[in-house]
Amino acid sequence: MTAMIDLKNVSYRYPVSDDSVLKNISFSIEKGKFTAIIGNNGSGKTTLCNTIRGFVPHFYKGDLDGEVIIDQTKITDYQLGQLGEKVGYVFQNPFIQVSGVKDNVFEEVAYGLENLGIPVEEIKIRVEEVLKLVKIEYLRDKNPFELSGGQRQRVALASIIVMDPEILVIDEPTSQLDPIGTQQIFEIIRLMKERGKTIVLVEHKMDLIAEYADDLLVMHKGELVMQGPVREVFADPEFEKYQIQYPHVTEIALQLQQSGIPLSFLPIRDEELADALNRTEVAAHD
Amino acid sequence: MKQNILLQLHPMTKFYFTLFIFAVVLISPGYIFSFAIFPILILIAMLAGVAKEFLNIVIKALVTVLIFIFIMQMFFYPGENVLWEWGIFEIKQEGIKYGLLLTSRILAIGSAFILFFRMTEVRDFVKSLEDIGLPPMGAYVVLSTLQIIPEMRRQANTIMEAQKTRGVETEGSIFVRAKAFIPTLTPLILSSIAGTEERAITLESRAFSAPVKKTSLHQLSKSNMDRALPIVFALVVIGLIVWRFFL
Numbered sequence: 453m454t455a456m457i458d459l460k461n462v463s464y465r466y467p468v469s470d471d472s473v474l475k476n477i478s479f480s481i482e483k484g485k486f487t488a489i490i491g492n493n494g495s496g497k498t499t500l501c502n503t504i505r506g507f508v509p510h511f512y513k514g515d516l517d518g519e520v521i522i523d524q525t526k527i528t529d530y531q532l533g534q535l536g537e538k539v540g541y542v543f544q545n546p547f548i549q550v551s552g553v554k555d556n557v558f559e560e561v562a563y564g565l566e567n568l569g570i571p572v573e574e575i576k577i578r579v580e581e582v583l584k585l586v587k588i589e590y591l592r593d594k595n596p597f598e599l600s601g602g603q604r605q606r607v608a609l610a611s612i613i614v615m616d617p618e619i620l621v622i623d624e625p626t627s628q629l630d631p632i633g634t635q636q637i638f639e640i641i642r643l644m645k646e647r648g649k650t651i652v653l654v655e656h657k658m659d660l661i662a663e664y665a666d667d668l669l670v671m672h673k674g675e676l677v678m679q680g681p682v683r684e685v686f687a688d689p690e691f692e693k694y695q696i697q698y699p700h701v702t703e704i705a706l707q708l709q710q711s712g713i714p715l716s717f718l719p720i721r722d723e724e725l726a727d728a729l730n731r732t733e734v735a736a737h738d
Numbered sequence: 739m740k741q742n743i744l745l746q747l748h749p750m751t752k753f754y755f756t757l758f759i760f761a762v763v764l765i766s767p768g769y770i771f772s773f774a775i776f777p778i779l780i781l782i783a784m785l786a787g788v789a790k791e792f793l794n795i796v797i798k799a800l801v802t803v804l805i806f807i808f809i810m811q812m813f814f815y816p817g818e819n820v821l822w823e824w825g826i827f828e829i830k831q832e833g834i835k836y837g838l839l840l841t842s843r844i845l846a847i848g849s850a851f852i853l854f855f856r857m858t859e860v861r862d863f864v865k866s867l868e869d870i871g872l873p874p875m876g877a878y879v880v881l882s883t884l885q886i887i888p889e890m891r892r893q894a895n896t897i898m899e900a901q902k903t904r905g906v907e908t909e910g911s912i913f914v915r916a917k918a919f920i921p922t923l924t925p926l927i928l929s930s931i932a933g934t935e936e937r938a939i940t941l942e943s944r945a946f947s948a949p950v951k952k953t954s955l956h957q958l959s960k961s962n963m964d965r966a967l968p969i970v971f972a973l974v975v976i977g978l979i980v981w982r983f984f985l
Binding site: 505507511531532533534536537540541542543545548549550551552553555559562563564565566567568569570571572575576597611612615 | 861878881882885886888889892933936937938939940941942943944945946947948949950951952953954955956957
């Protein structure tokens with residue numbers, strides 16, 4: 453597998469601040485992998501996303517050290533406009549992610565494709581498909597400025613995935629959504645993964661990360677402190693140090709272990725708990 | 739959708755018509771002709787079904803200005819034939835004549851432009867400008883301004899409410915309301931400035947600066963009428979010029 457996103461010793465400092473927001477970060481993400489970035493507020497997750505998308509250093513100035521390589525090419529060798537097609541970025545604040553020139557959701561979603569110069573007939577087909585996928589067909593004639601937070605978040609996601617980028621960087625896409633809406637978004641992300649997209653997701657909902665993501669990057673105060681497959685990272689005792697939430701079931705399992713109930717492995721998904729308990733019993737009977 | 743032949747004309751055709759009125763008024767002598775244009779515009783507005791709004795704006799925006807200009811000209815335009823005198827104020831015949839000429843022209847040209855914007859959606863107009871070479875950046879600026887104004891009004895209301903919960907008095911006499919204006923305005927302006935950065939990123943994430951030619955869902959079509967009318971306008975203007983200056 454080839455590395456789609458490759459960071460080597462990346463440090464970054466915003467123009468007017470004294471401290472580095474990113475400190476010596478190195479990792480690489482293979483094509484087609486779903487990687488979640490977790491960490492507490494202010495740990496540099498969003499800045500990391502900006503770096504992958506190329507807004508650092510193309511848009512935000514400041515000092516960037518190290519190398520960021522997207523699809524075998526250094527980020528500094530891209531023009532900002534070229535990256536638009538390659539890396540889709542859905543960012544945190546859904547209220548600002550509106551182009552501001554379109555009167556309805558259909559055209560809003562189509563806006564990115566217009567900018568990419570896709571023929572009109574194809575735009576219509578692709579927008580229809582994405583509206584259906586993200587379940588916002590009923591909003592098609594609404595003004596994007598008059599939507600609720602959750603609706604805007606879906607529109608923002610739709611506007612990016614319609615452009616069909618190879619890499620999707622998604623920063624907290626479910627902050628305004630109810631549990632069902634959240635689940636649906638994760639289903640969409642899974643679908644994108646099945647289509648071979650490389651996905652980088654910032655999220656705080658650990659249960660869903662445990663269920664859907666392949667790999668985990670743990671950020672703490674600007675440093676990348678842990679990385680690896682989801683299960684390994686949660687199972688690592690070091691994880692507890694960073695005061696980040698566990699998936700609920702893992703939390704329960706850890707408490708069970710503390711009170712002396714043996715588990716054969718540390719479950720990270722709800723349905724695994726019974727399994728973890730059962731197997732030890734079997735083992736005990738033997 | 740209402741099928742109105744006038745409204746369905748290409749924005750450029752409507753714009754040419756406005757320029758046509760502009761040229762006709764400037765070329766034609768005297769005020770009677772220019773004043774005669776106004777009823778024609780009202781007729782067009784009626785046919786297009788926008789007469790009410792059209793007259794409303796003309797009265798609100800133009801009439802007071804016109805009266806003011808007319809009075810100024812009446813009193814202060816240099817001339818010999820004094821009709822009426824009071825202290826330093828003199829009404830002169832030349833002043834009245836010039837005042838009528840000036841107001842007739844402003845009325846005709848001003849209302850032609852008002853009619854144009856009543857009959858044309860701005861986004862159609864901007865699209866037609868884009869078609870003839872306005873850079874997308876410029877088109878964006880015009881269009882986003884239109885959408886952002888109501889958005890800012892909404893935001894101003896939110897800020898106002900927020901300040902109310904913090905104890906800023908926002909209701910009462912004009913003085914009280916004026917005082918409440920400052921704590922509302924400052925956050926509004928600051929947040930708008932901060933918002934531009936995020937908006938720039940939004941546009942960038944939608945590939946706004948992608949190095950390709952953009953396409954558009956919004957297409958304008960030209961009918962035979964749209965091809966014929968500008969030629970008619972041009973011929974009439976040329977005819978007028980010849981009549982006025984060469985015959």
